[in-house]
Amino acid sequence: MNARVAALGLAILLAGAPAIAEDEEEFEIDPTIFGYYVAISGGGALEQFSGVNGFDDGFGGGASFGYRAGEYASIEVQAEFLENFDTRRGAFSNEVDLWLTTINFRLHFPMGRFEPYLTYGGGAIGVDSTGAPAGRLTRTDIVFKGGGGLAWYWNDYVSFYGAATYALPIGSAKRYEHATFVVGAMYKWEE
DSSP states (O other), X not given: OHHHHHHHHHHHHHHHHHHHHHHTTTSOOOTTOOEXXXXXXXXXEEEOOSSOOOOOOEEEEEEEEEXXXXXXXXXXXXXXXXXXXXXXXXXXXXXXXXXXXEEEEEEEOOBTTEEEEEEEEEEEEEEEXXXXXXXXXXEEEEEEEEEEEXXXXXXXXXXXXXXXXXXXXXXXXXXXXXXXXXXEEEEEXXX
């Protein structure tokens, strides 16, 4: 349910973008300033787990540290934690928690205060599964992810954003695919 609320928030942000942009054109904002940034986010995750049906969607948050290397490109290290993917069917109950650490590349499309972007990257995923009948299982493997978002710059250094990504694990964690929908805030400083 939390992921659907985050997706609705992102849709409202995207729908209201043109009206807000018209009101605030008098301010000169330059989101393309080179420099380091930190960001925090929170939202929901839609499970796309293969093999077992009936898991609830999860929720969680993340943090990023990155560098805006040019007008159209940046690179970041991101850590995410997602929890409460639960299922109960008769004697079978299970809870899955996920963590991801990835290196992501962003392709920016500056438009004044608004900046759509695409993101893609790869790294590690950890899976912690607890419940009956299997007990506790942990797995760590490789994950690839991609997606996009929309940032709104309050000023040259502070922005708020909504983003959607899809994670595609491989190896022993490959059944734990999921989509995330988050909102967050970012602070950037010049070199």
